[in-house]
Amino acid sequence: MGKMILQAKSVYKTFSNGKNNLSVLKDFSLDVVEGEIITIMGQSGSGKSTALNILGTLDQPDSGTITIGGKSVHSLKEDELSLLRNRDIGFVFQFHHLLPEFSALENALMPTWINQEKGMENRAKILFEQVGLLDRMDHFPNQLSGGERSRVAVIRSLMNRPKIVLADEPTGNLDEKNANKLIDLLGEINKDFHQAIVLTTHNPDVASIGHRQFSLENGSLTEKV
Numbered sequence: 001m002g003k004m005i006l007q008a009k010s011v012y013k014t015f016s017n018g019k020n021n022l023s024v025l026k027d028f029s030l031d032v033v034e035g036e037i038i039t040i041m042g043q044s045g046s047g048k049s050t051a052l053n054i055l056g057t058l059d060q061p062d063s064g065t066i067t068i069g070g071k072s073v074h075s076l077k078e079d080e081l082s083l084l085r086n087r088d089i090g091f092v093f094q095f096h097h098l099l100p101e102f103s104a105l106e107n108a109l110m111p112t113w114i115n116q117e118k119g120m121e122n123r124a125k126i127l128f129e130q131v132g133l134l135d136r137m138d139h140f141p142n143q144l145s146g147g148e149r150s151r152v153a154v155i156r157s158l159m160n161r162p163k164i165v166l167a168d169e170p171t172g173n174l175d176e177k178n179a180n181k182l183i184d185l186l187g188e189i190n191k192d193f194h195q196a197i198v199l200t201t202h203n204p205d206v207a208s209i210g211h212r213q214f215s216l217e218n219g220s221l222t223e224k225v
Helices: 048-055 078-088 104-114 121-130 146-158 176-193
Strands: 004-016 021-033 037-041 063-068 089-093 164-168 196-201 212-217 220-223
Touching: 004 048, 004 196, 021 048, 021 063, 021 196, 021 220, 037 048, 037 176, 048 164, 048 196, 078 089, 089 146, 104 121, 104 146, 121 146, 146 164, 146 176, 164 176, 176 196
Parallel strands: 037 196, 037 212, 089 164, 164 196
Antiparallel strands: 004 021, 004 063, 212 220
């Protein structure tokens, strides 16, 4: 058993629109150990994004606990939380969220700038080389294909050597060829860097990358055996 990276215990989350309460997560519990890929499969609207946002401390649960690297996130102040988030968690979203006025390299370096770390260009270049984009570093997002943008987003998520990468439907708007490339890339990153990854998807082919595979239905998480 590797080192525990992230633990969610009995997480509940309900959204209310005034009249109705929609229970999105019910008794959601998950342990992630070092070097593990976990996939969470669910239909659109099943609460996958909510789950990842809570695991990534971008959202608060109604009840339950989240522990990252042995620290309970509920006891942290807002500035401590944003430090933890930026240092220990890498995010990859479906729509990449690259900033259009910055080059691919600058987009990748963004988390290190926020951390006020200097001299990270070399690490970035190694990662760009690893994903086959060394010659695209100075291109802007609108000069890159969807597949290339998604790879830049993956590089950005790895820049701070996070304890865990959370990927929310990362292949959601890619064609099959680029989706497969991205999944292969995440597999390589997991092997090469012993990187823990939690990935949500509605696609069974993508879900099959997981060392452990879960499905999220009616707010409950079930492990596929």
